[in-house]
Amino acid sequence: xxxxxxYYLILGVARDASLxxxxxxxxxxxxxxxxxxxxxxxxxxQDLQAAYETLADADRRRRYDESLDHxxxxxxxxxxxxxxxxxxxxxxxxxxxxxSGEILLTANEAREGGILPLDVPVTAACPxxxxxxxxxxxCERCAGEGTIERRLxxxxxxxxxxxxxxxxQVSVDDPAVQSILLTVHIRHL
Numbered sequence: 001x002x003x004x005x006x007y008y009l010i011l012g013v014a015r016d017a018s019l020x021x022x023x024x025x026x027x028x029x030x031x032x033x034x035x036x037x038x039x040x041x042x043x044x045x046q047d048l049q050a051a052y053e054t055l056a057d058a059d060r061r062r063r064y065d066e067s068l069d070h071x072x073x074x075x076x077x078x079x080x081x082x083x084x085x086x087x088x089x090x091x092x093x094x095x096x097x098x099x100s101g102e103i104l105l106t107a108n109e110a111r112e113g114g115i116l117p118l119d120v121p122v123t124a125a126c127p128x129x130x131x132x133x134x135x136x137x138x139c140e141r142c143a144g145e146g147t148i149e150r151r152l153x154x155x156x157x158x159x160x161x162x163x164x165x166x167x168x169q170v171s172v173d174d175p176a177v178q179s180i181l182l183t184v185h186i187r188h189l
Contacts, residue, residue: 005047005050005051006068007050007051007054007055007064008051008055010047010048010051011025011026011029011048011051011052011055012025012029012143013025013055013143013145014123014145014147014149015065017055017145019056021143021144021145022052022055022056023052023056024138024143024144025143026048026051026052026056028138028143029048030045030048033045033048098177098178098179098180098181099120099122099177099179099180099181100180100181100182100183101120101180101181101182101183102182102183102184102185103116103156103158103182103183103184103185104185104187105158105162105184105185105186105187106186106187107186107187107188109158110158110161110162110163110164110184110186111160111161112160113157113158113159113160113161113162114157114158115155115156115157115158116155116156116157116158117153117154117155117156118153118154118155118156118180119151119152119153119154120151120152120153120154120172120177120180121149121150121151121152122149122150122151122152122174122176122177123147123148123149123176124147124148124150124175124176125146125147125148125176126139126141126142126145126146126147126148127141127148128140128141128142129141129142129146131146131147132146133145133146150176152172152174152176152177154170154172154180156168156170156182158184162184163184163186164184164185164186165183165184165185166183166184167181167182167183167184168180168181168182168184169181170182
C-alpha cells in the first residue's frame with residue numbers, strides 16, 4: 001500500500017490549520033506553481049489542487065486525516081502521535097500548553113527500559129514577525145500565520161518493567177509547551 005501524500009506538507013500548513021489559513025497557503029502557492037507562469041510543472045500544481053480540494057472540504061479532510069492515522073507505522077520506541085488534550089479530558093491533570101502522546105513499546109523493551117529520545121513537534125510564535133503574521137504583507141517565514149512548527153528534543157528515561165497504561169508527565173523548560181503527558185502502550189507479538 002502506497003503511503004498517501006502529505007497534503008499538509010504540500011500546502012505548508014499545520015495539521016490543525018484553519019480553513020482561512022489553508023486558502024491563504026493555496027493562493028500563495030498557486031501563483032508560484034501554476035504551469036502558465038513557469039511553475040515546477042503540472043504535477044506539482046495538480047498535487048497542490050488535490051491538497052486544497054481535500055483539506056478545504058470538512059468531510060474529505062476528516063476522512064483524509066483518518067487515512068493518515070491508519071497509514072502510520074509504529075517503530076519500537078517511537079512516539080506515535082501528539083495531540084492537544086480535549087477540553088473535557090478529566091482523566092488526568094492537564095495544564096494549559098500541555099501536549100499528550102503515546103509511546104508504543106514491545107514487551108521486551110518495556111521489561112528492559114532505557115532512554116527514549118523524543119523529538120516533540122511544537123507550535124511557537126514566529127520570531128520573524130513576533131506572532132503578528134505580518135503588518136502590510138504576510139510574513140515570509142510563517143506565511144501570515146504568526147506561528148511556526150519546530151521540534152523540541154526531549155530525552156525520556158523508561159524504567160525497567162514499566163506496566164501498560166503508565167503515564168509520564170514530563171516538564172519542559174520551553175515557553176511553547178509546559179508539560180508533556182505520555183501514555184505507555186505495550187505491543188504483544
